[in-house]
Amino acid sequence: MTPFYWGSLALASALTLQLTDRRHWLTGHLFLIAVIGILLSAYHRFSAQASPTWQFMLVGAKILAYTLLPIVILIVGISFVRYSYRLIRKEGWAFHYSLLAIVGGVLVIMLVLSVINLGVWHSRRLWQLLGLALLLTAYFAFSFIAYLLACVMTRLGRHRQIDYMIVLGAGLMPNGQPTRTLAYRLQAAAKYYRVQRARYHQPITIVVSGGQGPDEVMAESTAMRQYLVDQGVPRDAIQEENRSTSTIENLKFSHALIVRQQPFYRAVIVTSGYHVLRANIFARQLHLNLTGIGAHTPLYYLPFAMFREYLALIVMYRWANLVVVLGLAAYYVAALVRLI
Numbered sequence: 001m002t003p004f005y006w007g008s009l010a011l012a013s014a015l016t017l018q019l020t021d022r023r024h025w026l027t028g029h030l031f032l033i034a035v036i037g038i039l040l041s042a043y044h045r046f047s048a049q050a051s052p053t054w055q056f057m058l059v060g061a062k063i064l065a066y067t068l069l070p071i072v073i074l075i076v077g078i079s080f081v082r083y084s085y086r087l088i089r090k091e092g093w094a095f096h097y098s099l100l101a102i103v104g105g106v107l108v109i110m111l112v113l114s115v116i117n118l119g120v121w122h123s124r125r126l127w128q129l130l131g132l133a134l135l136l137t138a139y140f141a142f143s144f145i146a147y148l149l150a151c152v153m154t155r156l157g158r159h160r161q162i163d164y165m166i167v168l169g170a171g172l173m174p175n176g177q178p179t180r181t182l183a184y185r186l187q188a189a190a191k192y193y194r195v196q197r198a199r200y201h202q203p204i205t206i207v208v209s210g211g212q213g214p215d216e217v218m219a220e221s222t223a224m225r226q227y228l229v230d231q232g233v234p235r236d237a238i239q240e241e242n243r244s245t246s247t248i249e250n251l252k253f254s255h256a257l258i259v260r261q262q263p264f265y266r267a268v269i270v271t272s273g274y275h276v277l278r279a280n281i282f283a284r285q286l287h288l289n290l291t292g293i294g295a296h297t298p299l300y301y302l303p304f305a306m307f308r309e310y311l312a313l314i315v316m317y318r319w320a321n322l323v324v325v326l327g328l329a330a331y332y333v334a335a336l337v338r339l340i
Helices: 003-020 026-049 052-091 095-121 124-154 180-200 220-230 247-261 273-285 302-316 318-336
Strands: 164-168 205-209 238-241 267-272 290-295
Touching (some): 026 052, 026 124, 052 302, 095 124, 095 302, 164 247, 180 205, 180 290, 238 247, 273 290, 273 302, 302 318
Parallel strands (some): 267 290
C-alpha cells in the first residue's frame, strides 16, 4: 500500500475524530501521518517524472538535508541547555527546569560520539546503538510535533453560550497572591465572562477550583475569587471549589458542585493554553461535556511549559508509548540480524 493510501486513511480518521470529539492527542498523530504520507507520495510521483535537471537538484537537496541534520541536532541540543540555564536563573533552581538541558545534553553526546566514531573508533556496534538511539529520538520528536498539532486542533471550534466557567488552580505565591500562571488564567476568565455577558445577556457563574496546599496560606480558590473581584467580576457570580489538589479533582469536584444546581449545564474550562489539551482529555475520560479555552503564557516560560506538558502526556499514555518503543527496538534489532 502506498504512502498516499496511508496518508488519506489517516486524514479521514483525523477529520472524523476532530468533528466528533476534538479532545484527543491521537488527532495530532493522525494529521501528522497524513501530512507525511501525502508529501512522500507527492515526492515519489514528482521524482519519477522529473527531468534530469530536477533529478540532480533532488539529489543535491538530499545531500544538503543529510549535511544539515547534524547541525540542526547540535543547535537544538545547545539551545535546550541554554534555555534551561536562563530559566533557572530567572525562576530559581528546580530539577524539572533542567529537563530540557538533560535532553539537549543527550543530543549533543549522541552527535559527539558519532563524530568520534567516524574519525577514530570505527565501531560497528556503536553505530548500531546510535542508530537505535536516533530511531527512538525520531519517534519522540514525532509525538511532540503531534502534541503541538493536537494543541491547535483541540482549541478549534465555535464559542457557544455557557452557564458556567471552571477556572483551574495553578498555585499561590508565599504572600497568598496567585502565581503569574494563575493570574493569566483568571484574567482570561474575567475577559471571557465579560464577552459572554455582553453577547448573551445571561447570568454566568465562575467556579474557581483549587484547594490549599501544604505551603499555601489559604485555599487557592479564595485567592482566585478575590483576584476576580479585583478584576471587576461580581462576587456573587463566583463560587469556590476548595478541596481539589489536581486537575482531575478540579474537574470532578467542580462538576459535582455545578450539577447540584443545574444538572444540564453548559460550561468551559479555563486553563493555560499549553494545558488545554490535557484538561480536555481528562474531561473526556470523566465523560464530562467540557472543552477548554486557553490563557496567555509568557514567551520565556512557554517552551518549558510545553515540554513538561508533553512529558505529562507521555506518562499518561505510558503503556502505549512503551509498546511503541519496544516495538521499534524489536524491529530495529530484527533488521540488524536480517530477520525481516
